Amino acid sequence: xxxxxxAVIVAAALGACFLLYAVFGVxxxxxxxxxxxxxxxxxxxxxxxxxxxxxxxxxxxxxVTRLLALGLGAIMLGSWADCLDEFYRIDKAALWDxxxxxLVPAGMAVLTAGLFFWRQEQVRLxxxxxxxxxxxxxxxxxxxxxxxxxxxxxREQLRREQAAHPQxxxxxxxxxxxxxxxxxxxxxxxxxxxxxxxxxxxxLLNLRNDDLLCRYAGDRFAVLMPGLDEVAARAVALHLCGxxxxxxxxxxxxxxxxxxxxxxAGASAAQTDGAGGVDAVLADLARRIDTAAA
Amino acid sequence: xxxxxxxxxxTIPAQLQPAQMLDYARSRDADxxxxxxxxxxxxxxxxxxxxxxxxxxxxxxxxxxxxxxRALDSPDTSFMxxxxxxxxxxxxxxxxxxxxxxxxxxxxxxxxxxxxxxxxLRPRLQVWSEDEGEGGGQAGVALVWTDSYGAHGxxxxxxxxxxxxxxxxxxxxxxxxxxxxxxxxxxAPRHVEQHEVHLGGxxxxxxxxxxxxxxxxxxxxxxPRGSALGAALALxxxxxxxxxxxxxxxxxxxxxLERVRAGxxxxxxxxxxxxxxxTLKRHLQRHGxxxxxxxxxxxTHVALWLFHARRAGNEQVAQYLGFHDSANFRRSFKRWTxxxxxxxxxxxxxxxxxxx
Numbered sequence: 001x002x003x004x005x006x007a008v009i010v011a012a013a014l015g016a017c018f019l020l021y022a023v024f025g026v027x028x029x030x031x032x033x034x035x036x037x038x039x040x041x042x043x044x045x046x047x048x049x050x051x052x053x054x055x056x057x058x059x060x061x062x063x064v065t066r067l068l069a070l071g072l073g074a075i076m077l078g079s080w081a082d083c084l085d086e087f088y089r090i091d092k093a094a095l096w097d098x099x100x101x102x103l104v105p106a107g108m109a110v111l112t113a114g115l116f117f118w119r120q121e122q123v124r125l126x127x128x129x130x131x132x133x134x135x136x137x138x139x140x141x142x143x144x145x146x147x148x149x150x151x152x153x154x155r156e157q158l159r160r161e162q163a164a165h166p167q168x169x170x171x172x173x174x175x176x177x178x179x180x181x182x183x184x185x186x187x188x189x190x191x192x193x194x195x196x197x198x199x200x201x202x203x204l205l206n207l208r209n210d211d212l213l214c215r216y217a218g219d220r221f222a223v224l225m226p227g228l229d230e231v232a233a234r235a236v237a238l239h240l241c242g243x244x245x246x247x248x249x250x251x252x253x254x255x256x257x258x259x260x261x262x263x264x265a266g267a268s269a270a271q272t273d274g275a276g277g278v279d280a281v282l283a284d285l286a287r288r289i290d291t292a293a294a
Numbered sequence: 295x296x297x298x299x300x301x302x303x304x305t306i307p308a309q310l311q312p313a314q315m316l317d318y319a320r321s322r323d324a325d326x327x328x329x330x331x332x333x334x335x336x337x338x339x340x341x342x343x344x345x346x347x348x349x350x351x352x353x354x355x356x357x358x359x360x361x362x363x364r365a366l367d368s369p370d371t372s373f374m375x376x377x378x379x380x381x382x383x384x385x386x387x388x389x390x391x392x393x394x395x396x397x398x399x400x401x402x403x404x405x406x407x408x409x410x411x412x413x414x415l416r417p418r419l420q421v422w423s424e425d426e427g428e429g430g431g432q433a434g435v436a437l438v439w440t441d442s443y444g445a446h447g448x449x450x451x452x453x454x455x456x457x458x459x460x461x462x463x464x465x466x467x468x469x470x471x472x473x474x475x476x477x478x479x480x481x482a483p484r485h486v487e488q489h490e491v492h493l494g495g496x497x498x499x500x501x502x503x504x505x506x507x508x509x510x511x512x513x514x515x516x517x518p519r520g521s522a523l524g525a526a527l528a529l530x531x532x533x534x535x536x537x538x539x540x541x542x543x544x545x546x547x548x549x550x551l552e553r554v555r556a557g558x559x560x561x562x563x564x565x566x567x568x569x570x571x572x573t574l575k576r577h578l579q580r581h582g583x584x585x586x587x588x589x590x591x592x593x594t595h596v597a598l599w600l601f602h603a604r605r606a607g608n609e610q611v612a613q614y615l616g617f618h619d620s621a622n623f624r625r626s627f628k629r630w631t632x633x634x635x636x637x638x639x640x641x642x643x644x645x646x647x648x649x650x
Contacts, residue, residue: 218491287495
């Protein structure tokens, strides 16, 4: 257990420090103790101990973690030595206690270096996430079944897209799985979940990097297609329906034929403003796909 | 004397709705301890299933629902629970529903046996014909859902669950999606997409009642897998089994609806329910309501029904409900709903217009 090993190392360092003072120092009388110093230096040591443990238990190992922990550990040991200094008198000629107290500034230097590298690491992580977002646009995986974003995220992205390209084209496609309720009834909703996953994979594989696929709700998927008009989006939707139809999905040994129905709408800024906003366009599209099903 | 049950009386068989809820929550990886906390079910669960014959109080089932919603923390939970609620696993009764030959038969069965099929919410079927109103309103059907046991904060989730149950059942048995229209006694939710997908696109919020409406001609269209004989035989078995008494609020609503024109009082109601007025007051308080609120709700619903189905005006509704004049009625209506009759009528009229 690395956590236990760290605790042991920290405790051993603190104990060794105490022993040094107890063996080589002369205990001061209690009337010589200066309470404020003891509280201040002891408190610093305790807080630094807590921070060391927080860093060690919350971060994965590596250079940054090591530097942060080392810096905080040094500060802790230095303050601890400072605090023990209040209880024991050390010979002026001895230098080791000065060296121990010098651990505080040294620790601060190490900690600063750790924070510097941490910042670099953070910048790289953010870069990485941004790339993922552009490639997949699914890092905000709200839906536990399909790992896709939800309708709220779709609305937000649509508004952003419109704000970023007020003159540009943009299209929305809704896709419903035919007879999904019957699949749930006949094969159980665990099988229904598998169907949702399979279809979402197939859709993802057939979309451009700029498109955003969401699980709108239930068996309805939504695709936001920036840069496409309604006609082009309809062609894409037909292709998606064709690809899903060609899938061979099996519930156990039984083949479950999967088909989709779709609804398309232009969703550029001008089109949604004319129709009463993003919500109205989505509600209207939902109504159209319902009547298409009946 | 009127038969009724309290939310604390153990009346719901644990292997019906509670077991379904538990099964779904578990399939979504919810933790048993979190689900069962405070439900009174934890002790009677050998091998993870409720022991046969175990009864749970409605309070406990409501608690189980609250735990499930919290544990799964997903906007589709109530709808997914609804998808599987009907026909349920209630032996002959579920069998009768499965064989329902038409929408009318299914809805009548659900309403007649609500204490077994949907113990937490009471469905009420209202059918009106074309020539009933003076204005010649359209023939229609409404299934109105009211509280049986005081669901408080869970009401919205329960309504979603039960409406989805009926929609899904009819879609399955009828073979196609029916053009339901929905009214909700709540503000528009953030997750309206769940309503769109699981219920349908015709949604109206802020309506002061929870109802699903459909044109009357759908009532008697034959359903492909229905069998009138099979359903009748199954229902005969069901009748022999009987049903538990409805919840206090469901029974009270029925009672008040029947006497709404006569101005029912707390004293007379308590006498008819076989308790003292103080006891009835206390029971209602425990269900999170009081007599006047229940009476006002019934009067609001009656007024809305008259507006919608009979195209009645303020004058007629005031007269029907026993008000001295329409100004008086308008004031009271504003107090019940926070809106004037004209405003709400316009909203409902728009809901009716969607029919075409």
